[in-house]
Amino acid sequence: MTRRAVATLGIVGALTGIVAGKSLLRFDGEAMREILRAERAQNRVEWPRDNPPRPLPARPVTVPSYELRKLANGMQVVLVSQNEQPAISVRMIVRAGAAHDPKGKYGLAMMAATLLDQGAGTRTAEQIAEEIDFIGGALNTGAGTDLSYVNAVVMKDSYEIALRLMSDVVQRPTFAPEEIERQRNQALSALKVSAEAPESVADRVIDRLIYGFHPYGMPGAGTAESLAALTRADLVEYHQRYFVPNNALIAVVGDITPAEAMAGLEKYFGAWKPGEVPALNVTEPPDATRRVVVIDKKDAVQTEIRVGHIAIPRKHNDYEAVDQAVKILGGEGANRLQQVLRSQKQLTYGASADLDTFKWAGAVIAETDTQTANTAEALRVVVDEFTRLQRERVGNGELEGAQDYMVGHFPLTIEVPDQIATQVLNQLFYELPVEELPRYRERILKVTPDELQRVARWFIRPSQLSIVLVGNADRFVGDLKGVGFGSFERIPIEGIDLLAPDFVKRSGPR
Amino acid sequence: MKKLTVLLLALMAVAVVVQYVPLQAAIRPPKLEYQRLVLPNGLVVILHQDKSTPIVHVELWYHVGSKNEKPGRTGFAHFFEHLMFKGSRNVEPEQHTSIIASVGGQANAYTNEDTTVFWQTLPAQYLPLVMWMEADRMASLRIDEKTFVAEREVVKEERRMRIENPPFGLLNELITFHAFDVHPYKHPVIGSMNDLNAATIDDVRDFYKTYYVPENATLMVVGDFDVDTVTSLVNQYFARVPKADKPVPRDIPQEPPHTKEKRVALEQPWPLPAVVVAYHVPYNGHPDSYPMFVMSKTLSDGQTSRIYRKLVYETGLALTAFGSSSFLEQPGIFSAVALVNPGKSADDVEKGLIAEFDKLKTQGITERELQRAKNQFSRDYIVSRLSIKEKASQLGHAEVIQKDIASADGEFDTFLKVSLDDVKRVAQKYFVAEGRLVMRINPRGGVEQ
Numbered sequence: 001m002t003r004r005a006v007a008t009l010g011i012v013g014a015l016t017g018i019v020a021g022k023s024l025l026r027f028d029g030e031a032m033r034e035i036l037r038a039e040r041a042q043n044r045v046e047w048p049r050d051n052p053p054r055p056l057p058a059r060p061v062t063v064p065s066y067e068l069r070k071l072a073n074g075m076q077v078v079l080v081s082q083n084e085q086p087a088i089s090v091r092m093i094v095r096a097g098a099a100h101d102p103k104g105k106y107g108l109a110m111m112a113a114t115l116l117d118q119g120a121g122t123r124t125a126e127q128i129a130e131e132i133d134f135i136g137g138a139l140n141t142g143a144g145t146d147l148s149y150v151n152a153v154v155m156k157d158s159y160e161i162a163l164r165l166m167s168d169v170v171q172r173p174t175f176a177p178e179e180i181e182r183q184r185n186q187a188l189s190a191l192k193v194s195a196e197a198p199e200s201v202a203d204r205v206i207d208r209l210i211y212g213f214h215p216y217g218m219p220g221a222g223t224a225e226s227l228a229a230l231t232r233a234d235l236v237e238y239h240q241r242y243f244v245p246n247n248a249l250i251a252v253v254g255d256i257t258p259a260e261a262m263a264g265l266e267k268y269f270g271a272w273k274p275g276e277v278p279a280l281n282v283t284e285p286p287d288a289t290r291r292v293v294v295i296d297k298k299d300a301v302q303t304e305i306r307v308g309h310i311a312i313p314r315k316h317n318d319y320e321a322v323d324q325a326v327k328i329l330g331g332e333g334a335n336r337l338q339q340v341l342r343s344q345k346q347l348t349y350g351a352s353a354d355l356d357t358f359k360w361a362g363a364v365i366a367e368t369d370t371q372t373a374n375t376a377e378a379l380r381v382v383v384d385e386f387t388r389l390q391r392e393r394v395g396n397g398e399l400e401g402a403q404d405y406m407v408g409h410f411p412l413t414i415e416v417p418d419q420i421a422t423q424v425l426n427q428l429f430y431e432l433p434v435e436e437l438p439r440y441r442e443r444i445l446k447v448t449p450d451e452l453q454r455v456a457r458w459f460i461r462p463s464q465l466s467i468v469l470v471g472n473a474d475r476f477v478g479d480l481k482g483v484g485f486g487s488f489e490r491i492p493i494e495g496i497d498l499l500a501p502d503f504v505k506r507s508g509p510r
Numbered sequence: 511m512k513k514l515t516v517l518l519l520a521l522m523a524v525a526v527v528v529q530y531v532p533l534q535a536a537i538r539p540p541k542l543e544y545q546r547l548v549l550p551n552g553l554v555v556i557l558h559q560d561k562s563t564p565i566v567h568v569e570l571w572y573h574v575g576s577k578n579e580k581p582g583r584t585g586f587a588h589f590f591e592h593l594m595f596k597g598s599r600n601v602e603p604e605q606h607t608s609i610i611a612s613v614g615g616q617a618n619a620y621t622n623e624d625t626t627v628f629w630q631t632l633p634a635q636y637l638p639l640v641m642w643m644e645a646d647r648m649a650s651l652r653i654d655e656k657t658f659v660a661e662r663e664v665v666k667e668e669r670r671m672r673i674e675n676p677p678f679g680l681l682n683e684l685i686t687f688h689a690f691d692v693h694p695y696k697h698p699v700i701g702s703m704n705d706l707n708a709a710t711i712d713d714v715r716d717f718y719k720t721y722y723v724p725e726n727a728t729l730m731v732v733g734d735f736d737v738d739t740v741t742s743l744v745n746q747y748f749a750r751v752p753k754a755d756k757p758v759p760r761d762i763p764q765e766p767p768h769t770k771e772k773r774v775a776l777e778q779p780w781p782l783p784a785v786v787v788a789y790h791v792p793y794n795g796h797p798d799s800y801p802m803f804v805m806s807k808t809l810s811d812g813q814t815s816r817i818y819r820k821l822v823y824e825t826g827l828a829l830t831a832f833g834s835s836s837f838l839e840q841p842g843i844f845s846a847v848a849l850v851n852p853g854k855s856a857d858d859v860e861k862g863l864i865a866e867f868d869k870l871k872t873q874g875i876t877e878r879e880l881q882r883a884k885n886q887f888s889r890d891y892i893v894s895r896l897s898i899k900e901k902a903s904q905l906g907h908a909e910v911i912q913k914d915i916a917s918a919d920g921e922f923d924t925f926l927k928v929s930l931d932d933v934k935r936v937a938q939k940y941f942v943a944e945g946r947l948v949m950r951i952n953p954r955g956g957v958e959q
Contacts, residue, residue, distance in 0.1 A: 053639060058564070060564070084562070085896055086538075087889070129814045134878070135885055136888050154889075193782065346664050349668040404614065405611050408613045408614015409616075411565050
């Protein structure tokens with residue numbers, strides 16, 4: 001035990017009440033030793049009162065180097081060379097996703113992406129799986145809102161195998177009828193499971209509420225009817241239209257030199273023919289309108305809560321300020337929702353708010369879940385936090401806290417080479433200046449409380465919120481009026497139609 | 511100031527006699543270098559330097575998990591993980607995470623059957639801060655009735671969110687409950703809410719004094735630091751944590767051998783029927799666990815795995831089918847689960863799953879499947895040690911669960927030596943009908959055709 005520990009012990013004891021409110025300073029040496037012995041037996045006495053230690057000198061943060069290239073056919077290339085582990089990852093992005101589903105053909109981008117590796121070039125689905133599994137590699141394909149992806153991870157001696165498979169998968173998918181049927185059945189079964197999962201139902205309904213019939217409001221996983229109607233011709237046409245090199249980005253990351261990486265890309269993607277990509281005609285999403293939808297699930301023990309409204313696309317002059325405002329509401333390093341809902345009121349395990357920013361539009365969406373009986377109270381808290389953010393100026397300290405987190409956190413986001421590649425790909429995908437990446441500190445710190453207040457005033461709309469509650473409705477709808485949400489629509493979970501303006505499924509063909 | 515005992519462990523000898531010549535040599539990942547220190551109070555400290563980015567990861571493993579819980583007190587280890595964020599002598603309640611976040615770091619914790627792990631990743635210059643905070647809560651946690659009662663409500667919400675509300679959320683809980691008769695792996699980590707309601711503040715204090723002691727803890731520091739600095743920080747903050755006044759209890763009831771197949775039929779409000787076939791498997795690090803691991807790869811890793819191919823791809827009997835092996839500190843289970851596709855027969859699915867296990871006993875696996883499993887293992891091994899967090903996790907697992915830090919590297923070679931005969935022998939030993947659990951879980955209200 002250090003001398004300092006003895007000196008501070010009495011004060012601490014008095015402050016924390018651990019020594020029953022008695023200040024040790026009043027006792028003589030013998031009495032003090034007596035108490036120390038008693039407390040030592042309890043195993044916690046000798047612990048000193050300290051201030052947090054000072055940080056060590058900071059080392060500079062440098063963004064690891066990467067190279068940008070382009071093939072003659074227009075494919076954009078990102079190279080990150082790093083040899084700590086003998087592995088290589090190849091990530092490809094094609095600029096087409098669920099938003100590109102033609103009207104009525106919902107699920108097309110998802111199905112096309114899923115089918116890419118289910119037969120391509122001269123190989124069947126089984127042969128592709130066998131080849132990649134055998135070398136201990138991994139190959140994944142999928143579609144998001146704005147994009148589709150194909151990722152491969154292989155050991156360094158299998159780079160060529162990865163590229164050969166990827167080039168077939170991306171350029172020459174078979175779309176074999178029996179594989180289409182298999183994937184269609186899988187997608188239909190998956191839809192059936194997710195239609196009963198409160199989280200995914202809540203997510204789908206809030207997207208439809210916020211984006212309306214804009215492509216971002218439509219079900220990217222499809223509907224039973226749309227999936228059943230998709231044809232091979234739809235898949236082939238979609239693939240031909242969007243899967244061209246001038247609509248694609250690729251990153252090669254890991255234990256390989258830039259020269260070797262480029263040689264492989266030239267060999268397997270150099271002959272891929274560019275094509276004209278039709279522009280997507282996207283209408284504006286609707287204005288924010290207050291609307292409350294209750295989805296009734298009788299056996300739910302919790303209510304899934306979603307609250308949000310339309311916001312901004314990724315490429316927007318106010319992006320930084322809006323992003324920070326949403327972080328204050330419910331993001332990492334700040335999160336008022338978590339403080340109130342979990343720490344103060346124990347109403348939930350977790351609460352957060354996200355700024356989803358896509359190519360053409362975006363939304364702010366708060367989410368939490370709570371025990372059925374607390375639904376109305378939790379909803380009120382979430383809505384009040386939107387109001388507070390819009391009306392009250394965020395204090396200097398709170399904003400600095402959020403910014404300190406973001407600045408300090410940056411090096412954690414460039415630790416492994418895949419993270420660096422992802423950040424560069426993101427900048428390229430959203431057509432943002434790549435040279436901005438290392439200037440993260442300036443970008444974050446330039447937002448002031450005034451700036452934050454300015455954007456919060458116009459973009460936060462507490463009286464025009466879309467609200468979705470998925471839970472056992474009988475047990476909480478009676479409380480909604482008392483918290484200011486007396487008018488709402490109520491739909492049983494088994495009777496949802498995401499394509500109907502009022503969400504109500506009607507019998508007969510649509 | 512007390513002196514540290516610094517033991518620089520020699521790494522595994524490089525020359526390993528390879529009994530089996532692979533079709534294609536697996537790429538050898540670089541060795542994970544480390545230093546291992548033991549403080550006089552029993553705390554084990556493991557250091558691994560990685561200066562590629564100026565960040566550091568600090569992880570504290572307490573060797574206590576749900577298997578240490580007494581009957582009637584399930585869920586306690588996990589609940590206690592929450593209480594560790596409720597303040598200590600120098601850190602206010604709920605401040606641990608926000609102090610770490612205020613410098614850009616991340617902090618969280620998790621509990622499983624065997625351990626409770628607290629971790630933080632943050633800019634390297636804040637290493638003193640995090641060492642100070644972790645030592646503070648090891649030595650001087652505040653435990654009061656009010657936070658205890660309040661936090662219990664949060665855990666109840668966590669259980670509702672993770673387990674009770676989502677379809678199939680209860681699946682794992684049902685499997686372990688029926689697979690074990692005696693061993694505490696029977697009970698879910700999150701525990702029963704009745705048990706948590708019954709817990710008293712004295713239980714909490716006793717748990718802290720028993721398990722949250724230096725000799726039951728392992729501190730991992732991985733990332734950008736100087737060894738001298740970290741050594742002096744360990745001395746300054748952790749060496750002063752008092753030694754435990756009693757040994758950590760290790761009296762965990764063991765599962766007796768099973769002698770008869772167990773069949774269970776249940777109903778749950780799930781959209782599709784589920785079929786489960788489970789067998790008991792050896793502990794993590796047992797010589798038989800490596801061939802068992804090969805079989806788990808062959809049965810269930812990737813689209814070419816046997817269970818997926820047979821039940822999903824070839825016959826279309828199942829929407830999804832997978833195997834899941836819990837290689838824990840003590841013997842666990844290997845379970846295969848299939849969700850029956852609408853219109854298909856659960857009997858056929860059950861037969862199909864059992865047939866895959868039986869085939870391993872009679873025919874073993876092919877040389878190509880063995881090589882594939884090794885290549886997949888090698889990939890998992892390599893891609894699970896890219897970040898400092900992953901490296902800490904590998905080192906912690908080797909030290910605490912395998913009780914041999916050298917296994918963090920040595921296991922790679924052990925694995926590459928697994929032979930076709932090993933696989934068949936281990937399949938015959940463990941995939942026996944007497945030890946099997948077969949569960950049929952139907953949607954409440956009948957199967958929709």
